Amino acid sequence: MKEVIYLDNAATTKTRPEVVEAMLPYFTEFYGNPSSVYEFSSQPKKAIAHARETIAKALGAKTNEIYFTNGGTESDNWALVATAEAYQNKGKHIITSKIEHHAILHTCEYLEKRGFEVTYLDVDEFGVVKLEELKKAIRPDTILISIMFANNEIGTLQPIKEIGEIAKEHGILFHTDAVQAFGHVPINVDECHIDMLSSSAHKLNGPRGVGFLYIRTGVKSRSFIHGGAQERKRRGGTENTPGIVGFGKAVEIAVETMEERTAKEKALRDHLIERVMKEIPFTRLNGHPAKRLSNNANFAFQFIEGESLLIMLDMDGICGSSGSACTSGSLDPSHVLLAIGLPHEIAHGSLRLTVNDEITMEQIDFTVDSMKRIVERLRSMSPLYEDYMRKNGKH
């Protein structure tokens, strides 16, 4: 098998072997239902408490503010739907941004159909929410602001602390989808005035199928998944003990290694961006040049289409992703790329590469060499490139 260069770490990450090792006993040895009374269930109970502590500590939160879910999407749904329902007597207006994940956007659409009003804030060319626009959007009936910590496509980090301050000033709840950010950038819920925060384990080398929602004490968000008395009666369903244990272990490692790991990722990412921007003409870097996740690079190559690029990269063993319509199953390219002002035809030619700390400089160089060859080949086949060259007398 040819070597795989996995540059899609924003999609999911490898579960660290230490994480898998920590999880295994909870499948075969300590498999007792944590809700049971017998001694046999005390170890799973303890393990969940330990994971909760690790996570709470990483956020500067209290243990009873962490609620385990099955992932980021459930957490986002919970934060929006249950909060909207709980606070609808105060008002029915929610503020979010145009570049949120679909777990937020489609949930907002769902709420709109049920009588809520949603303001979708524009972002600037780098994908940053404009604070003045946020202030202007606030109304007396605004109950919730939901802005993502870091964007999953272009990696842009939002001014979360400032947004939190604005929310607090106006007495509005603030939720952040931190699925891409938690474990990658330091987060303190008090410093940033965050009332609710969504996270998912598999984005930080934990297992798939487990996430959490942080809910600040005092926030009256009700149950979203109704059932048993698990998670302080707020989230029914037997606990995913191995998943939660794995999540805890992943967070422990992510916090310990954050500085060194992100420095390494940054060096790889910057080398990638520098070479691509220098060596491939008609290319644009999407997202903010500095305020971005350490692992994220996102390019738009003019005159070519993203899916073709992905298939050709795949032939060289390189895994990436694109905001092209062809890869999303719809006719429109990524809503994020359109929101930062990219014309449709350029948004179709986007490529997201997200590194991890196991990637080597050699692999980055191999990737850039491959990209150069592929982009050139696809452009030689492109009628748009032909037209451009003709128009500019280069043909």
Next chain:
Amino acid sequence: MYSEKVMDHFQNPRNVGEIENASGMGTVGNAKCGDIMRIYLDIDENQIIRDVKFKTFGCGAAVATSSMATEMVKGKTVQEAMQVTNKAVMEALDGLPPVKVHCSLLAEEAIHAALWDYAEKHGIKIEGLEKPKSDIGEEEVEEEY
């Protein structure tokens, strides 16, 4: 996702390029939707397609259908080329994923657009050929960064 034939035509597309002073040229599609196909035809005095070239901006299926469609019309008369439908192109490629079926429509339209251009230029009427629906030839290309 794609059949072996689609992958083959994507990786080794046949007839990529341009034809100088082509008998007919047609461009269809829309950059907004992410697919543009251009077909060049070289047609002799007996109305036989001597040569055909294409350029495509689009996904794997768009490239593969362009390639297959050019193979299927090469050496044919213009009337025979009219029989190369999107269904025939798709079958020749052993099928396409449902979301990609519109790509095969584009290939048929591109050939028709090129034939229309040829017919207009030479004052010929091709039976069953209608004026192409979309042509992005005039559309502005985005400025360089």
